[in-house]
Amino acid sequence: MDQNKINSSSEKPTKQELRKRQFEERKAKATGSMREFYDDLERRRKNRDKYYAQGVVYEELSKDHLHHQTYEQRLAKAAQLNGCEFKEAKPFKKPFSSREHHGMDNHIGWCDGQVVGIRRAPFWGGGCFLWFILCVYMLFFSVVNIVFFWNFSYAYLIPVSILGPMAIHKIWEWGAWMDKIEFNRHTGLVRMPFSFLRRRFYVPIEDIELCEGPVVQAARGGGEMATGSLVLTKYPKRYWFRPTITVFGGMEQEHWASIVRFMDISQPIHRHIHRTIEDHFRDNKNAMGTGPFPESMKKYLDAEDKQVNRRDVW
Incomplete structure (x- = not known):
């Protein structure tokens, strides 16, 4: 009886094995972006195992790039x-x-x-938001003139209103x-x-x-x-x-x-x-x-x- 208990306890999976099994189950059920997320986690884990094997994880590196000043x-x-x-x-x-x-x-x-x-x-703060609203208004105004009044005088506003927000965002990033x-x-x-x-x-x-x-x-x-x-x-x-x-x-x-x-x-x-x-x-x-x-x-x-x-x- 005692021998059976010993055998059953030895066959019990460890916490690490349980976590790995649960991870594989969730990964198998995942689709789309969630599947990519689990694939990325798996890739990072394998990379970490490689770094440990290489012995670089705990390697001491120089800290001369820090200021060390009062x-x-x-x-x-x-x-x-x-x-x-x-x-x-x-x-x-x-x-x-x-x-x-x-x-x-x-x-x-x-x-x-x-x-x-x-x-x-x-x-979205300040002038960028106002410029975006202005571009939406120009697009609406030009489309209404073309569809309902066959007036193409303001057709040039369509590319301006589409490219305007993109240009504003690029300027903001710059x-x-x-x-x-x-x-x-x-x-x-x-x-x-x-x-x-x-x-x-x-x-x-x-x-x-x-x-x-x-x-x-x-x-x-x-x-x-x-x-x-x-x-x-x-x-x-x-x-x-x-x-x-x-x-x-x-x-x-x-x-x-x-x-x-x-x-x-x-x-x-x-x-x-x-x-x-x-x-x-x-x-x-x-x-x-x-x-x-x-x-x-x-x-x-x-x-x-x-x-x-x-x-x-x-």
């Missing part, structure tokens, strides 16, 4: 880049969001491992680098975007706080847009008033805390960010869209698989 040294570097010293800002009336991360989500947006690029305004806030992990500095009256300047991450703003809602139950502001506790002396960077579309506390964690070089980049690093490596673009993928981060990825092959990415 706050005071980085503040002096920012002042040198700005061409002027910093001054203390007056106390802010509203409370700041916590810099501590407590949630499970660590995704932060465009990231190549060196830089996180945060755009201040989404595509100008992204001017509107992005650049969080550089390798320097510990943040480069603020252009504005009509202010050129770009640098500031250490320690001198930036997030103040979550109100939700701006359109009339009659239309769309709504959250807002948030990056408030500086120190800013360049050449400015009379403290620059405040408003982020339309909002920035939640967990998002801000994830960015602060990314800028902390005492810990590796969170694994949730690995996918966006891989995407930028595959496209050979940096997070700002102004050049190729950073050379210093290529050592953490497999050149053939376009996948992170290290346990820790610094």
